[in-house]
Amino acid sequence: MNAKHIQVQAVNKIFKTADKEVVALRDINLDIPEGQFVCLLGPSGCGKSTLLNAVAGFALPSSGAITVNGATVTGPGPDRGMVFQEYALFPWMTVEQNIGFGLEIKGTDKAAIRRKVDALLAMLGLTDFRARFPKDLSGGMRQRVAIARVLALDSPTMLMDEPFGALDALTRRNLQDELLRIWSELKKTIIFVTHSIEEAIYLADRIVVMTYRPGTVKRDILVDLPRLRDPSSAAFNALKRELGQLVMEEQQRHHNDELKMAAVD
Numbered sequence: 132m133n134a135k136h137i138q139v140q141a142v143n144k145i146f147k148t149a150d151k152e153v154v155a156l157r158d159i160n161l162d163i164p165e166g167q168f169v170c171l172l173g174p175s176g177c178g179k180s181t182l183l184n185a186v187a188g189f190a191l192p193s194s195g196a197i198t199v200n201g202a203t204v205t206g207p208g209p210d211r212g213m214v215f216q217e218y219a220l221f222p223w224m225t226v227e228q229n230i231g232f233g234l235e236i237k238g239t240d241k242a243a244i245r246r247k248v249d250a251l252l253a254m255l256g257l258t259d260f261r262a263r264f265p266k267d268l269s270g271g272m273r274q275r276v277a278i279a280r281v282l283a284l285d286s287p288t289m290l291m292d293e294p295f296g297a298l299d300a301l302t303r304r305n306l307q308d309e310l311l312r313i314w315s316e317l318k319k320t321i322i323f324v325t326h327s328i329e330e331a332i333y334l335a336d337r338i339v340v341m342t343y344r345p346g347t348v349k350r351d352i353l354v355d356l357p358r359l360r361d362p363s364s365a366a367f368n369a370l371k372r373e374l375g376q377l378v379m380e381e382q383q384r385h386h387n388d389e390l391k392m393a394a395v396d
């Protein structure tokens with residue numbers, strides 16, 4: 132299956148609660164060519180997850196449209212695999228059962244499942260852990276299983292919501308490198324949410340910086356540094372400073388908003 136072309140067209144998302152309305156996304160327009168690695172960057176509350184969930188089809192836009200290869204998203208689909216921060220593995224299944232589960236549901240025959248699972252276990256360095264349960268794995272290993280599970284379904288698009296946010300720095304870098312390797316091998320379209328500026332520069336072809344409430348596109352930057360990128364290089368650090376300034380402005384708006392709300396309480 133090929134990577135997918137994703138278009139976000141004039142998307143608004145409004146959450147209505149008992150006493151107020153939150154405009155989480157306002158007039159988002161993004162054209163993501165197939166195979167692009169996009170990071171959505173911004174402080175807490177700027178709508179990154181809301182946008183990702185809209186592309187996933189979990190929570191549709193209030194207005195506007197999202198299309199995948201021209202077809203409007205009306206719900207979740209196997210063409211868009213999601214990896215969450217909290218792994219979302221089945222605790223009662225072993226590593227290999229977790230990875231093969233989606234294929235079993237699809238009715239794939241046992242030998243084919245076995246072949247696919249074996250290949251993914253090898254690809255992600257999990258072969259020795261195939262019979263373990265999630266509770267007996269480190270956070271990094273669990274996240275590898277979550278990635279393998281999405282890869283098992285050959286989803287041409289991977290949607291990743293802060294998948295490495297809970298990991299220590301070294302494990303995080305290892306998984307970032309593995310993800311880059313998988314991406315360059317399998318040519319998937321990836322939308323990856325992060326609030327880490329360094330992670331975004333290390334990974335992405337393109338960084339979309341979002342504003343805090345309402346979530347809009349503040350800056351859309353193409354990153355053309357060669358991979359693997361060196362976080363100590365001058366070019367990396369120049370971009371880090373530029374993005375740091377943009378994110379800080381939004382963080383400040385978040386902070387001011389919180390102060391205002393505290394004053395009302």
Ligand SMILES: Nc1ncnc2c1ncn2[C@@H]1O[C@H](COP(=O)(O)OP(=O)(O)OP(=O)(O)O)[C@@H](O)[C@H]1O
Pocket residue numbers: 146147148153154155173174175176177178179180181182326344
């Ligand atoms: N189900 C909901 N009901 C009401 N408001 C919501 C709901 N989901 C999100 N919001 C609000 O929409 C805004 C965007 O939230 P969202 O979780 O998308 O931001 P985010 O950038 O992903 O933040 P974080 O990094 O903290 O996950 C926030 O102000 C949030 O409070």
